Every structure is written in C-alpha cells, then in structure tokens.
Amino acid sequence: FSKLFSSRSKTTDFTEKTPLLKVSSEENGLRCVALHNPDFTTDDDSWDNSSTDFEQRFQLGSEMASLSRSASSEKYEILDNLHVKFNLSKMRRCLKFLKVSCLFIFVVVCSILFGIYPDQGMPWQMLAVSPLESFSMNLTDFRDSTLLRLDIGGPFAADVVDQQTEEYIVVQVSQAEDTGSRRRRQQQVVYNWSIPLSSRRNHQVITTRTFQMPNRGTVFINIQAFLQEPGSVPLSMKHQYLNANIEAQVTIASIILVGVYVLIILEIVHRTLAAMLGSLAALAALATVGERPSMVEVVEWIDYETLALLFGMMVLVAIFSETGFFDYCAVKAYRFSRGKVWAMITFLCLIAAILSAFLDNVTTMLLFTPVTIRLCEVLNLDPRHVLIAEVIFTNIGGAATAVGDPPNVIIVSKEELRK
Known part of the structure; x- marks a missing residue:
C-alpha cells in the first residue's frame, strides 16, 4: 500500500467519523490519515513507531506499578508506625498510672504505720546518786521488745581531758536468762556502763546506750556513783523499748537510702518528692521499730x-x-x-x-x-x-x-x- 489508509468507496453513504481520524472527501471517495502524523508515512516507519510506543507504554506501566507498590508499602509502613506509636503511648499511660498508684499506696501505708504506733517515749525521771546511796528500778513491762535504750543526763565528761577523771557513775542493767528446766539456777545477763563525770557539775550532757535483752523477763537497773569526796550527783533518766535489733535497723535505713537514690538517679520522680518520700518512709520505720518521734522532735530536726x-x-x-x-x-x-x-x-x-x-x-x-x-x-x-x-x-x-x-x-x- 502506498498510503497508510486510502480507498474508494463504491457507496457514498459511508459517513463514519472517529476522533483519531481526519476525514476529507476526494473524487467521490475518502482518505483517512492519523491525526498525530498528517504526512504520508511508510510501512516500516509505522512498525518502528508502533514498537517504540509499545516500549514506552511498557515502561510507563512498570513505573506505575512500582509507584503503586511503593505507595502501598509506604501506606503499610505508616500504619505500622501509627500502631507502634499507639502501643507505646498506651504503655506509657499504663506505666504512669502504675507509678502514681504505687506512690499513692506507699504514702498511705507509711501514714498508717506512723499513725498506728503511738509515741512510746517515757517522761524524764529525776534522781540523785551518791557513793553511799544507789538508785534501783525494776522494769516489768518488757514484752515483745528486744532492745532497751537508756538516756541519762548529768554532769558527764564531754572532752577527752575531763574523761581522765577518777569520778564516774556505773549503770548496771541485768536480766535473768531463761535456760529451761535442765538447770536449777538461772543465769543472769549483766551489762555494766561506766560514765565519767566532769569537774564542772553545772554542765549537763545526755548520753544514750542500747542493751539487748534475751527474753521478756524483768529488767533490773542499778545506778551508783563513785566520787572522791562525799556528795551526790543529780541525774535524769528515761528508758524506751525497741522492737528491732541494731542489724535490722541498719538494714531498714540502708534500704530507704538506696531507694531514695534510685528514685533520684533514674528520675522516676522529682528529687524533692523523692526526698519527701524517703523522710516519710524513715518516720514510718521509726514508728514501727518503737522510736516514733513526737511532732516537736520532727520540727526540731529542720535546720533553719x-x-x-x-x-x-x-x-x-x-x-x-x-x-x-x-x-x-x-x-x-x-x-x-x-x-x-x-x-x-x-x-x-x-x-x-x-x-x-x-x-x-x-x-x-x-x-x-x-x-x-x-x-x-x-x-x-x-x-x-x-x-x-x-x-x-x-x-x-x-x-x-x-x-x-x-x-x-x-x-x-x-x-x-x-x-
């Protein structure tokens, strides 16, 4: 064929029109030529153009497919990221709620422990001892306590120079040890506490010592003075029962200290709140042990x-x-x-x-x-x-x-x- 499309129609009724063809009448016939190339084209050029168009369409299709796949993958990644963020936010909310709940329970428990145990501090007792007259006292209400703490105030030596004096008082704490029915005689646990006196009798110093008692029996306290000259020494004394030994108290204090440092280092709560929680735990521990301080003592602990x-x-x-x-x-x-x-x-x-x-x-x-x-x-x-x-x-x-x-x-x- 010499042209892409050329023919004569025997019938003049052919009136087909398409948007891709340009129609013109010539000698009672029709000549249709493609719009994109109005010039005369050969067969080889048409095959080359059709193959080029096919390759371009194939590349365009592959690019569209890759774009659709990338868009779908990005969509799935966005959905996955949103799902992960939602899970993380939900976990954070749960952890925050758990933290607040634990802190609330901790504060409530410490407050209850501090309120249950009353202040067991005994009032100060005034007494006077001399070389000829001693002071004796029996403690019969020693129940479940394991430690006895004595606070004695008097003209005691506070300096190293005054401790070289030969005047002193001796505090003797004893308790009968229950050895069972095998032995007829009961053994006694005796503690001797020597306190040197100062040459200045108007200077008052308070000393404290803790004694460990083996059982619930009666505790005997005897105080006697050893002076170079005749006279008497005025003293003040009070006693207090403790429910835990020294090792348990040190363990509780270590746990509270480590807990406060963990809260501060890991930044679980603010350091001010961590210190307040530690102080509340310390007050609850003191009340449980038997050393519940009064409100006056707590206020005196504040260093203004x-x-x-x-x-x-x-x-x-x-x-x-x-x-x-x-x-x-x-x-x-x-x-x-x-x-x-x-x-x-x-x-x-x-x-x-x-x-x-x-x-x-x-x-x-x-x-x-x-x-x-x-x-x-x-x-x-x-x-x-x-x-x-x-x-x-x-x-x-x-x-x-x-x-x-x-x-x-x-x-x-x-x-x-x-x-």
Whole structure:
C-alpha cells in the first residue's frame, strides 16, 4: 500500500467519523490519515513507531506499578508506625498510672504505720546518786521488745581531758536468762556502763546506750556513783523499748537510702518528692521499730540555718542570672585569653571556683554551661572536657568556704565543732 489508509468507496453513504481520524472527501471517495502524523508515512516507519510506543507504554506501566507498590508499602509502613506509636503511648499511660498508684499506696501505708504506733517515749525521771546511796528500778513491762535504750543526763565528761577523771557513775542493767528446766539456777545477763563525770557539775550532757535483752523477763537497773569526796550527783533518766535489733535497723535505713537514690538517679520522680518520700518512709520505720518521734522532735530536726542560707543563695543567683553577670564573666574570660584555648579554660575554671565559694555551686554550674558551650563552638572545641574541668573546680570552690555548699553549713552549725 502506498498510503497508510486510502480507498474508494463504491457507496457514498459511508459517513463514519472517529476522533483519531481526519476525514476529507476526494473524487467521490475518502482518505483517512492519523491525526498525530498528517504526512504520508511508510510501512516500516509505522512498525518502528508502533514498537517504540509499545516500549514506552511498557515502561510507563512498570513505573506505575512500582509507584503503586511503593505507595502501598509506604501506606503499610505508616500504619505500622501509627500502631507502634499507639502501643507505646498506651504503655506509657499504663506505666504512669502504675507509678502514681504505687506512690499513692506507699504514702498511705507509711501514714498508717506512723499513725498506728503511738509515741512510746517515757517522761524524764529525776534522781540523785551518791557513793553511799544507789538508785534501783525494776522494769516489768518488757514484752515483745528486744532492745532497751537508756538516756541519762548529768554532769558527764564531754572532752577527752575531763574523761581522765577518777569520778564516774556505773549503770548496771541485768536480766535473768531463761535456760529451761535442765538447770536449777538461772543465769543472769549483766551489762555494766561506766560514765565519767566532769569537774564542772553545772554542765549537763545526755548520753544514750542500747542493751539487748534475751527474753521478756524483768529488767533490773542499778545506778551508783563513785566520787572522791562525799556528795551526790543529780541525774535524769528515761528508758524506751525497741522492737528491732541494731542489724535490722541498719538494714531498714540502708534500704530507704538506696531507694531514695534510685528514685533520684533514674528520675522516676522529682528529687524533692523523692526526698519527701524517703523522710516519710524513715518516720514510718521509726514508728514501727518503737522510736516514733513526737511532732516537736520532727520540727526540731529542720535546720533553719541551712534553709535560710540556701534561700539567700538562690536569690543572689537569680539576680545575677537576670542581669547577665555569668555571661559577662564568660565573655571577659574569652577576651582576656585572646582566643587561646588553655588560657580561656583556665579563666573559666577560676571564675567558676571563685563564684562557687560564695554561691550555690550546682546553680552556678547550670548557668555557666550554655555560655561555655557557645564559646567552645566558636573555638571548635569539645565542650564536654571543658565542662568536666569546670565541675571539678566548682566542687573545690564550694568546699573551700563554710557557705559554699549546704553540707558545709550543716557541719559548721554544730555546736561541738564551734568549740
């Protein structure tokens, strides 16, 4: 054929029209040519064009299939991610609810234990002993308790020089040991407690000692004074029963301490709440053991001097941070060092140590950290090593003065150390 499509129709009634063909009348006939190529084409060109179109269509189909597969895979991945996120959020909610429930149960149990056991502290008993007259007392209400604690107040020697005196009192605590029916005579457990007296009789010192009793029998207490000159020694005494021995008390205290540190280190709760939970557990443990403190004692345990110092330090640090004092110190250190690395690190450490000697070292370090990181980025340094050096110097500066750290204030506020 010389043309793609050319024919003469014997009938003039053929009126077929399609959108892909261009129809024109010529000599009582029709000539139809493809719209995309109005020119005259040969058979070879038509086969080549058809194969090219087939290849393009095949590639387009494969690309569409791959796109559909990738879209479906992305859809499934999004659904999987949403499912995983939903499970994680649900697990987090469950863990949060479990944490709150455990804390609530813990607080309720500690409060119940602290309220069940009453204050068993006995009132102080006034007495006087001399070389010729001793004091004796029998304790018959010693039931399930395993320890007996005696608190004695008097003119006792507190210094090493006064302890070399030859005047002292002897406290004898004894109890008959129940050995069974094999032996006729009962054995006695005797404790002797010698307390040296001071030359200054107007100075009162309270000493405490705990005795372990083997059974529930009657406890005998005898107090006698040994003096170089005739006279009497005024004393005050009270006793208290404990339900746990020394090893059990140390174990309970260790468990409470480790629990508080676990709460703080793992950041399960805020450290303030962790300290409050530890104090509540300690009060409940003391009540269970038999040493339930009164409200007056609990209030006396609060160190108001340390709290006032911390409050003043926090106010000063807040004012300095608002005025940009720490940023100014860091910039001055950078200028004085003139871009030298070791000089800048030395200046920063010295400034941190000097400020920590008078301010709270933890807050000072927290305010120095952002400036230090920015300076290290300018000098292309790893800020971790610089921050470690600053932390070491802040601890040194805080330990250098009595007001640099709260433990220093607690230690210095003791009357024994002041003397």
